[in-house]
Amino acid sequence: MNELAALEAALVDCRRCPRLVAWREEVARVKRAAFRDETYWGRPVPGFGPADARLLIVGLAPAAHGANRTGRMFTGDRSGDVLYAALHAVGLASQPTSTHIGDGLELFGTRITAPVHCAPPDNKPTPTERITCGTWLDREFDVLTEVRSVVVLGAFGWNALLAVLSRSGWSVLKPRPAFGHGARLALTKSGREIELFGCYHVSQQNTFTGRLTPAMLESVLVNAAQAAALESGATH
Ligand code: SF4
Secondary structure, three states, X not given: OOHHHHHHHHHOOOOOOHHHHHHHHHHHHHOOHHHOOOOOOOOOOOOEOOOOOOEEEEOOOOOOOOHHXXXXXXXXXXXXXXXXXXXXXXXXXXXXXXXXXXXXXXXOOEEEEOOOOOOOHHHOXXXXXXXXXXXXXXXXHHHOOOOOEEEEEOHHHHHHHHHHHHXXXXXXXXXXXXXXXXXXXXXXXXXXEEXXXXXXXXXXXXXXXXXXXXXXXXXXXXXXXXXXXXXXXXXX
């Protein structure tokens, strides 16, 4: 088993956050009516994408009836519909849809993860839960040695990621820069460099209102892919 597979195998058995363990399992037991015939994943959701990814996409946490149901990041919900359509449009995904593990979807040079791996009530992990789960993201960063660009979806993810990176020795500008769509921030650690790209979250709250359009999302992905020296089928 390679290092990333070993990390993922350990992650999916994690039960460090009692509140989140109870919630993810309760949601998986009660289910949403539309999915009552499905078996929910109901466990920590590992990152999705190859170990040699140069571009990392960081959200916040799995959705209760999306990734907590399907077991794959941003899979099976409206946010994921928007994200994967954009990834496909710029040549970073093999198909525009992501419905379930085994649907044939592949990411090219790109991986999606989160600073919190279990679905939280109201999509709001506590500060303690973010710190606890941040150790997994820290380890994932160490294993993903090829990552050069990180697209961060939303202010919660931005702050959570910066806290993780700061704790693990990455040099972060002080005062910590505020999240913004289009914000860019370079970080270094032991001679390694990465660049963060801020992007509004792909939640319905943003995409239904037009705050985040497909063109805006694709533009950030293209910029991040170019910074990571990653080929994309960019149209922007
Ligand atoms: S949120 Fe993270 S640390 Fe907490 S139980 Fe889930 S995987 Fe473990």
